[in-house]
Structure formats: C-alpha cells, structure tokens
Amino acid sequence: QGLALNGRSGYALRAHPQLTKRLARLETCARAQLSQRTKKSKGKSRRRQALARAAAGAMASPGAMLPEEFDMSTVKPARPPPVTRTARSYREAFAGWRSGADEAGGSRGQVHAIRAATYMSGGLATPHGSAAQFKRVSSVNLLATSLEHATELYDELERLDMKLRVSWLLGGCLAVAATASFLNGYHTSVMNSAAATALPGHGLGAWALAVAALPFGGPFGSKIAGGLSEGRRLGRDGALWAIGAVYGIGALGLCAALSVASMNALIASRLLLGVACGATTVVVPVYLGELAPPRLRGTFGTLTQLAMVFGILAADVVALGYGAPTLFGVSVAVAIGMLVLAGALPLVPSPQSALTEDDRLRRLSIAEDRTEDSASEDRWLGAVDLCKRLYCLDDEAARDEAHAIAAAVEARAAGEDPVAKPRGTIGGLGSPAPPALDDPEAAARAHRKLKIATLVLHVAQQLSGINAVFYYSTTFLAGVIDSPALGTALVGAVNVAATLLASGLMDDHRRVSMLALSLAGMLAGAVVLTLALAGTLSNAWALLGVVGYVFFFEIGLGPIPWMIAPELFTADKAVEAQALGSQLNWTCNVVVGLGFPALNAFLGPYTFLPFIVVIGLTLCFVLVSLPETYGRTPDDIFKDLVLSETGSVGAIAVGYGAVPTHELEYELAMAQTKMSRERSRLKLVAGY
Numbered sequence: 001q002g003l004a005l006n007g008r009s010g011y012a013l014r015a016h017p018q019l020t021k022r023l024a025r026l027e028t029c030a031r032a033q034l035s036q037r038t039k040k041s042k043g044k045s046r047r048r049q050a051l052a053r054a055a056a057g058a059m060a061s062p063g064a065m066l067p068e069e070f071d072m073s074t075v076k077p078a079r080p081p082p083v084t085r086t087a088r089s090y091r092e093a094f095a096g097w098r099s100g101a102d103e104a105g106g107s108r109g110q111v112h113a114i115r116a117a118t119y120m121s122g123g124l125a126t127p128h129g130s131a132a133q134f135k136r137v138s139s140v141n142l143l144a145t146s147l148e149h150a151t152e153l154y155d156e157l158e159r160l161d162m163k164l165r166v167s168w169l170l171g172g173c174l175a176v177a178a179t180a181s182f183l184n185g186y187h188t189s190v191m192n193s194a195a196a197t198a199l200p201g202h203g204l205g206a207w208a209l210a211v212a213a214l215p216f217g218g219p220f221g222s223k224i225a226g227g228l229s230e231g232r233r234l235g236r237d238g239a240l241w242a243i244g245a246v247y248g249i250g251a252l253g254l255c256a257a258l259s260v261a262s263m264n265a266l267i268a269s270r271l272l273l274g275v276a277c278g279a280t281t282v283v284v285p286v287y288l289g290e291l292a293p294p295r296l297r298g299t300f301g302t303l304t305q306l307a308m309v310f311g312i313l314a315a316d317v318v319a320l321g322y323g324a325p326t327l328f329g330v331s332v333a334v335a336i337g338m339l340v341l342a343g344a345l346p347l348v349p350s351p352q353s354a355l356t357e358d359d360r361l362r363r364l365s366i367a368e369d370r371t372e373d374s375a376s377e378d379r380w381l382g383a384v385d386l387c388k389r390l391y392c393l394d395d396e397a398a399r400d401e402a403h404a405i406a407a408a409v410e411a412r413a414a415g416e417d418p419v420a421k422p423r424g425t426i427g428g429l430g431s432p433a434p435p436a437l438d439d440p441e442a443a444a445r446a447h448r449k450l451k452i453a454t455l456v457l458h459v460a461q462q463l464s465g466i467n468a469v470f471y472y473s474t475t476f477l478a479g480v481i482d483s484p485a486l487g488t489a490l491v492g493a494v495n496v497a498a499t500l501l502a503s504g505l506m507d508d509h510r511r512v513s514m515l516a517l518s519l520a521g522m523l524a525g526a527v528v529l530t531l532a533l534a535g536t537l538s539n540a541w542a543l544l545g546v547v548g549y550v551f552f553f554e555i556g557l558g559p560i561p562w563m564i565a566p567e568l569f570t571a572d573k574a575v576e577a578q579a580l581g582s583q584l585n586w587t588c589n590v591v592v593g594l595g596f597p598a599l600n601a602f603l604g605p606y607t608f609l610p611f612i613v614v615i616g617l618t619l620c621f622v623l624v625s626l627p628e629t630y631g632r633t634p635d636d637i638f639k640d641l642v643l644s645e646t647g648s649v650g651a652i653a654v655g656y657g658a659v660p661t662h663e664l665e666y667e668l669a670m671a672q673t674k675m676s677r678e679r680s681r682l683k684l685v686a687g688y
Contacts, residue, residue, distance in 0.1 A: 089396065090115075091403035107149075111156045112404055118294045119352070119408035130157045130294050164293035164391040164401070172345040173291060173390075174300060176240055177284045178307040179338040183247050184280045185311025186331055187214060187273050189470050192488065193319030194327050196474070199261060204597050210267045211471050212593030217274025218281070218586035225279030226579060236287035237347040243283065244342060246276040248335035254328040281582060285562070290350035293391060302503035305559060309499045312470060313492035319485055351383040351390070351405050380406070439646055446641035450568045451577060453626050457515075457561040458581040460618035462588035464522060465611030466553050468596045469546060475600070487543050494547050498554035510630040511560055511567070512622060518556020519619040525549030526608045526615065533605035557618075561585070567629035568637060 090112040097109025111130075118130040166174075191198075191211045225243070228234045234242060253269030284304055292300040318327055356379075383405060387398040473491060474484040505514065529545030531537045565578040600607045627637050 090400040094403070094407065107152060107156070111153060111160070112400070112407075114153070114157060115160065115294070115401075115404040116407035116411065119405050120412055130161055161293070161295040163393065163397060164295065166293070166296070167390055167392050169345060169348065170291065170390045172341060173237075173347060174288065174303065176244075176338055176342045176345070176347055177288055178304050179334065179341070180240060180243050180247070180280045180284055181304045181307040182311040182314070183331060183334055183338070184277045185308035186315050186334070187250075187270075187277060187311075188308075188467075189312040189315040189492070190327050190331065191270070192471050192474055193315045193485070194324040196485075197323035198258065199263060199266065199324075202263060206263050206267075208594055208597045210263065210270050212590050213267050213270035214274040214277060215467075215586050215589035215593050217271045218278035218589065219583045221275035221278025221280075222282045222579065222582045222586065223278075224275065225282045235349050235353055236283060236290070237342075237349050239279065239283045240287065240347060241339070241342060243276050243279050244335055244338040246272060246279070248332065248339065250276060251328060251331040251335055255325065255332065258325055258328065278582075278586060281562075282579075287350065290352040291390070302499075305499055305503070306496065309492070309495045309554070313489070313496055316485070316489040316492040320489060348386060348390075351386045351402060352409055354382045354386055355379050355402075355406050355409050439642065442642045442645035443638075445645050446638055447573070449625075449641060450627070450638070451580075454561075454565050454568060454577050454581050455584055456618070456621055457557075457564055457626075458585040459588055460614060460621075461557055461561045462585055462592055463611070463614045464553070464557060464618070465526070465592065465596075465608060465614075466550070466558070467589055467592050468607075468611070469550060471593055472596055472600070473546065475597075487546070490543070491546055491550050494551050495554055498551045499558075502555040502559055505555060506559065506563075510628055511564070512626055512628050514556045515560055515622045515626070516556075516619065518552050518558075518560075519615055519622065521552025521555075522549050522557065523612060523615045523619065525552060526612045530606060530608045530612070533607070535605070564629065567634065568627065569634050574634070 090108055093108035094112035094116075095109075097113070115130045191207075191214075195207065225239055228239050228242070250269050250273035253265060253272060257263075257265035257269055288300045288304060289297065314330075315327060318330060380402065383402040384395075384398050387393055387401045387405075388395070391398075391401065393401060469491065473488045525545045525548035527545075528537065528541055529549060532539060532542035532545055561581065565581055566574050568574075569577045596607070599610070603609065627641065629637060
C-alpha cells in the first residue's frame with residue numbers, strides 16, 4: 001500500500017532497486033511468520049490464508065500494485081553514489097601554502113614544511129622526528145596559531161613519522177656504517193691492549209710514535225673524505241667502500257709488521273689506519289644523518305656511538321686471553337666482513353645525495369629499467385625509488401617524502417627557511433626583523449663567538465686526557481692494581497654503559513647542564529685518581545677514579561663537541577665549523593698520544609694535574625660563555641647573539657615561539673589527554 005501511495009503522489013520511485021531488495025527481505029520474513037502461524041493455528045480460516053498469500057504475491061511483484069495510469073518509463077534511476085574527492089597530496093598543499101595562493105589547505109602545507117625543515121636540519125644531534133622538531137624548536141612552532149591548531153599539526157606529524165619503517169636495505173646500510181665506527185674504536189684501543197705482546201723489547205719513544213700515528217693520520221683522512229664524499233666523486237656510499245678497503249689494508253699491514261718484527265712497518269700501518277679513522281668521523285655521521293628517518297635519528301646516532309665504544313671494549317676483552325697477532329687478525333676479519341656486507345646489499349646513497357648528484361644513479365639498478373628524460377627527472381625518480389626501498393612506503397607516500405627532502409635540499413642551497421613563507425620575514429607568522437640584525441659587525445662578532453665555542457669544546461675533549469686512558473691505562477695502572485688489563489676491560493665496559501645512559505639523556509636535558517655535570521664528575525674522578533697514584537688513597541681508589549672519569553666523560557664532554565656544530569651553525573656554515581673542529585681535535589689527540597709518556601715520566605703520580613687544570617677552565621667557560629642549544633635552531637641562537645652584541649632587547653619570535661618549549665610540550669600533552677578522554681566518553685555513550 002505504501003508503494004502504491006508513493007506512485008499516486010508522484011514521488012517517482014527514485015530508489016526503485018533498493019526498495020525491491022527491501023521488499024524481498026520483507027517477503028522472506030512474511031513467509032516465515034506465515035509458516036509459524038500455520039503450525040500454531042491450523043484451524044484458522046481459509047480467508048486469512050488467502051490474504052497472506054495475496055500479500056506475499058504483491059511483495060514479489062510490486063509493479064502489479066501500481067495504478068494503471070502510472071508509467072514505469074518515467075521512473076528515475078537511483079542516484080549515483082557521491083564522488084569522494086581524494087585529499088590533496090602534501091607536496092601540492094605545500095606549493096599552494098608557500099605561494100600564498102591557497103590558504104585552504106594550509107595545515108597540510110605547514111606539515112610538509114615542518115618535515116622539510118626536519119630534513120634540512122640534518123645530523124644525528126637534532127630532535128628525533130618532525131613531531132619532536134615541532135615541539136622543541138621555537139621558530140618551527142611559530143606556525144601554530146592556537147593550541148588546537150598546534151595539537152592538530154603535532155598529531156599529523158606524528159602519524160607521518162610513524163609511517164617510515166626500517167627496511168632490510170636500510171638496516172644493512174646502518175650495519176656497514178656501524179662496522180666502520182666499530183673499527184675506529186677498536187684501533188683506538190688496540191695498541192693499549194697489545195703493548196705487552198707486540199714487538200717485545202720496543203722502546204717507549206718508538207711505541208709512543210706508533211700510538212700517535214693513528215691521530216696523526218686522522219686530519220688527513222677527514223680532509224680527504226670530505227672532498228671525496230661530496231659531489232660526483234665517490235659519494236657517501238663510495239667513501240664507505242674506500243674506508244673499508246683502507247681498514248683492511250692497514251690491518252694486514254699490522255699483521256705483516258709483527259711477522260717481520262718491524263716498528264717502521266707498524267708505524268706506517270697505524271698512519272694508514274688513522275686516515276681511515278679520520279674519514280669515518282666525517283662520512284658516517286653525515287651518511288646516517290641523511291639516511292635515517294627523522295624519528296630514528298637518535299637511535300641511529302646511538303648505535304654508531306655504541307659501535308665505537310664496543311670496538312674499544314672488544315679490543316680490551318680480546319687482550320685478556322690473546323696476544324697482538326690475534327688482536328690484529330680480528331681487525332682484518334671485521335674489515336673483510338664490512339666489505340662483503342656492502343657488496344651483498346649493495347650499499348646505496350641517501351635520497352638527499354641522489355637529488356644532488358646526478359651521476360651517482362648510474363651505478364644503481366633502479367636506473368636501468370627506465371628512460372632518462374633529463375638529469376633532474378633522473379634524480380627525482382631515483383630519490384622516490386630510494387624512499388620506497390629504504391622506508392617501506394607506497395608510491396604516493398614515497399613521492400611526498402622525496403618532495404620534502406627535495407624542498408630541504410633547495411632551501412639549504414638557497415639559504416632559505418622552508419617553514420617561513422618567502423617574504424623576508426622571521427618565522428611563519430611574518431613578524432618583521434629587528435633593524436639590529438642588519439649590523440654586519442655585530443653579525444661577525446656573533447659568528448666568532450660561535451666558532452670559539454665549538455673549538456674550545458673540541459680542544460677540551462682531547463686535552464682533558466681521556467685518550468691517555470685509552471692509549472696508556474695499562475702503563476700508568478701497572479703496579480697500582482693487580483691486573484691492569486682487567487682494569488682496562490672494566491673501564492671499557494663502563495664506557496659502554498655510560499654511552500647507553502647518555503643516549504637517553506641527550507634528548508631531554510640542556511647541553512650546558514650536561515656539560516657542567518660531565519666536567520664536574522671528570523674533575524672529581526681525576527682528583528681521586530691523582531690522590532690514589534700519589535699514595536694518599538688506597539690503590540682501589542685509582543681504579544674507581546678512572547671509572548668515574550670515563551663515565552662522566554661519556555655523558556657530556558664525549559658526545560657534545562661532535563653534536564654542537566650542527567646545533568650552533570646554520571647549514572651553510574656548519575660543515576666548515578665541523579671540519580675545523582675535527583682538525584683541531586685530531587691535532588690535540590696527537591699531542592696527548594705523543595706527550596703523555598714524557599709527561600708521565602716527568603710528573604710521576606701527578607701526571608693528571610695538567611688535565612685537571614684544563615677541565616676546571618673548561619667548566620668555567622661552559623657556565624659563563626657557551627650558548628644553550630637545546631630547543632633552539634641555529635638561526636635563533638645567532639640572532640640572539642647579534643641582538644646582545646648591539647644591546648637590543650626584545651623577543652624576535654611571537655606566538656608560540658615566545659612560549660618556552662617545555663610549556664608548549666605540557667600544553668600539547670594536556671590537550672591530547674583531554675581529547676583522548678573526550679573520545680573515550682563519546683564511545684562509551686555510543687555503546688549505551
């Protein structure tokens with residue numbers, strides 16, 4: 001009857017197919033009910049049964065109940081389902097947001113800009129992930145116009161961060177780079193472990209020269225690797241191949257020097273290994289900083305640092321039961337294993353280097369089955385394919401990720417900030433720059449202060465005497481403890497434990513605070529060691545002093561000098577500052593390696609007094625002059641220094657950039673907790 005009424009009213013049965021299906025279900029239900037009623041009441045009248053059969057027949061053919069004047073040809077077809085528009089890609093939204101032509105998709109464009117800024121920051125010392133970058137860096141969270149907007153941006157960034165996974169190819173590349181760091185640490189400590197069994201009867205001066213040959217070759221390795229790993233020469237992956245080969249040749253040279261009993265051959269092999277170690281300190285951090293997904297930068301950085309301290313520990317442990325031939329033979333086997341793994345993968349460049357080095361893709365299999373329309377198209381497709389293979393992404397996500405990396409590469413080359421719209425302003429809100437920032441003399445003084453801070457930390461790291469422990473601990477602990485080799489192995493184990501602890505502390509604590517704690521602990525450990533060597537304290541205190549000295553070194557003064565240059569300098573100046581700091585670091589390393597035996601012979605039990613003076617002076621410098629980098633970009637630090645040089649006051653940033661980052665983190669956490677509770681409440685209500 002309802003169907004007939006609809007026909008008379010002229011509603012034209014817009015959903016005729018859907019009604020037919022529904023009526024079929026009603027027919028089935030009616031037949032079931034009829035069957036049940038028939039069983040229960042067999043004595044019902046035939047009239048009722050006839051009505052039921054008539055109703056069932058009407059449901060089977062709804063058109064039979066329509067009036068004769070109704071024309072079925074006028075029935076309109078069912079409405080097609082609404083067309084669902086796919087969301088715009090992040091790269092399209094970013095282009096519209098940057099140009100200012102499309103403000104509607106601003107959130108997606110801003111998310112893409114923050115991811116580009118994360119890739120632009122580079123390095124393993126930066127906040128881990130674009131979501132962490134947004135929370136901790138003031139000039140990035142300027143994009144948030146409200147707490148709700150900040151929460152929306154953070155949630156989207158965190159979702160995108162979690163999409164990037166580690167493939168077997170990425171894990172293999174990480175293993176190759178970590179092996180290079182392992183060999184760096186192994187050869188740092190192997191001479192200390194082999195001192196008692198390598199070339200018996202060697203003189204103290206000749207042995208000191210063999211020890212110092214490694215840091216002497218370090219600056220040359222840094223210089224050579226910096227040139228070969230850039231541009232179209234070897235690239236990062238090609239440089240790692242070369243480093244593995246040099247490690248293998250140098251280790252074979254050590255074994256040959258033992259077989260021919262030649263100190264000159266030993267020194268030459270150590271010099272060659274020093275070149276490989278210097279190259280490792282330059283290539284591996286840059287390669288992994290470009291290769292690691294942003295949220296895993298901290299993990300990758302921790303693994304490479306752990307590989308180095310495990311190398312130191314491995315040399316100490318092997319020396320407990322074996323002599324110099326086995327110690328040197330282990331390094332040969334590890335170098336060969338590194339080369340075999342690199343060839344089995346094969347080792348690939350990072351997406352960033354694929355976008356900047358067009359000739360590098362010719363060695364990749366991904367470039368063999370497609371046509372090269374142009375150099376830029378070749379680079380782009382190569383970067384997209386690398387993102388798919390390294391991070392387990394689909395086509396669209398890989399294109400968005402490659403575009404974020406490309407935006408970072410272009411912004412770095414142009415000296416721009418991908419987070420700020422290109423209209424000569426500071427931050428995402430377009431606040432005008434103070435006139436004081438245009439003072440070239442103040443800018444030069446600020447840049448000089450940053451460079452001095454970097455160099456002071458690198459000098460202090462070596463002149464604090466840490467490598468005197470790694471090079472000569474078995475020498476100055478001889479006669480103080482029963483087994484110097486066992487004590488050295490214990491120090492190596494503490495070194496590993498402290499590195500693990502430091503990796504968890506660096507993300508949540510200020511650099512100045514960590515350095516102050518590290519230097520104060522090293523100062524106390526060095527004083528205790530000196531008192532024990534002088535006989536004022538018992539011999540057990542000597543080992544305790546060395547352990548505390550190494551432990552506190554690894555939680556501050558060990559990692560931070562290598563992290564500080566990317567945090568203090570913008571991308572165009574960070575490489576220069578890092579190279580200069582590395583050169584000075586290796587030079588001071590040579591001074592300690594060559595000079596400690598003479599210093600030990602001259603001062604005796606008071607050998608560590610010069611190191612105590614250096615540590616104390618460095619502590620004063622850190623507390624008075626070192627800029628804090630935690631939660632700030634290099635641009636923020638530089639502008640604050642320029643303003644302080646000119647005597648200007650006032651905050652540059654507005655909006656969330658003026659809010660301390662720990663307060664923003666608290667507000668974001670509270671907002672997310674409130675949203676989670678509200679969603680849970682709605683689900684509970686919906687369940688009732």
